[in-house]
Amino acid sequence: QVQLVESGGGLVQAGGSLRLSCAASGRTFSSYAMGWFRQAPGKERDFVAAISRSGSSTSFADSVKGRFTISRDDAKNTVYLQMNSLKPEDTAVYYCAAANTFLAVLRKGSEYWGQGTQVTVSS
Numbered sequence: 001q002v003q004l005v006e007s008g009g010g011l012v013q014a015g016g017s018l019r020l021s022c023a024a025s026g027r028t029f030s031s032y033a034m035g036w037f038r039q040a041p042g043k044e045r046d047f048v049a050a051i052s053r054s055g056s057s058t059s060f061a062d063s064v065k066g067r068f069t070i071s072r073d074d075a076k077n078t079v080y081l082q083m084n085s086l087k088p089e090d091t092a093v094y095y096c097a098a099a100n101t102f103l104a105v106l107r108k109g110s111e112y113w114g115q116g117t118q119v120t121v122s123s
Contacts, residue, residue: 002026002112004096009117012086016121020081022096022114029077032112035105036070036081038092038119045095049081050105057102064090086121093118 008020020036035050049070050059058070067086072079079096094117097110104110 004114006114006117011120024077030074032098033102034079035097040092052102
């Protein structure tokens with residue numbers, strides 16, 4: 001079992017930045033590929049970013065490329081999502097996810113999910 005807890009969400013003006021954190025507990029964090037997803041009201045949960053177990057591979061949704069970065073610190077059992085140049089359309093609940101493979105994260109097939117953290121971007 002892996003427990004995931006997101007933090008760092010909040011209210012920010014358009015153009016601003018936020019850094020989300022996802023702290024993992026339970027089994028070996030480095031064994032998991034990690035990802036971030038988001039869900040706006042009335043919409044499906046969409047892929048945002050993913051990072052492989054080694055950290056050598058990353059992937060981003062087209063809508064966030066060049067603005068968001070994902071990183072991991074295995075010593076702290078934490079994955080981060082740095083969000084810059086935020087737009088009102090980035091407003092959503094952001095979820096952290098863990099899976100055994102990078103592909104599973106990309107396919108939204110993660111075994112473990114956090115409870116989410118709200119990000120609101122005002123115009």
